[in-house]
Amino acid sequence: MDEILQKLRDILSEKLGIQPSLVVPEAHLVKDLGIDSLDYIEIIMELEQVYNISIPETDSEHFRTVEDVMLYVYDKELKKTA
Incomplete structure (x- = not known):
């Protein structure tokens, strides 16, 4: 998970x-990091790439948060190796 972060x-x-x-797990993508569309x-x-x-x-x-993205990518990576 540290590699994903x-x-x-x-x-x-x-x-x-x-x-x-x-860029910490609890950072909100829009409110804290200022991501626009x-x-x-x-x-x-x-x-994806x-x-x-x-x-x-x-x-x-x-x-919503960096952690949401981390967990999603982690889950996808686990499914690829299963």
């Missing part, structure tokens, strides 16, 4: 121009 830190800090230290789409696309997964809009609309 580190990758999210890399992606979000690069895309949003923020300090990686701000375009950022959101780009981040989802990047995650990096992890070779598909993230349907019906799933991604439930992402």
Whole structure:
């Protein structure tokens, strides 16, 4: 899970121009990190590419915090190896 958090830190800090230290599990994507709709789409696309997964809009609309994203990616990674 730490690897997923580190990758999210890399992606979000690069895309949003923020300090990686701000990307913590409890950070709210919009309120704390300032993600807008375009950022959101780009981040989802990047995650799909990096992890070779598909993230349907019906799933991604439930992402509120960094932890939500981490758990989702972790679950997808587990299913790929099962």
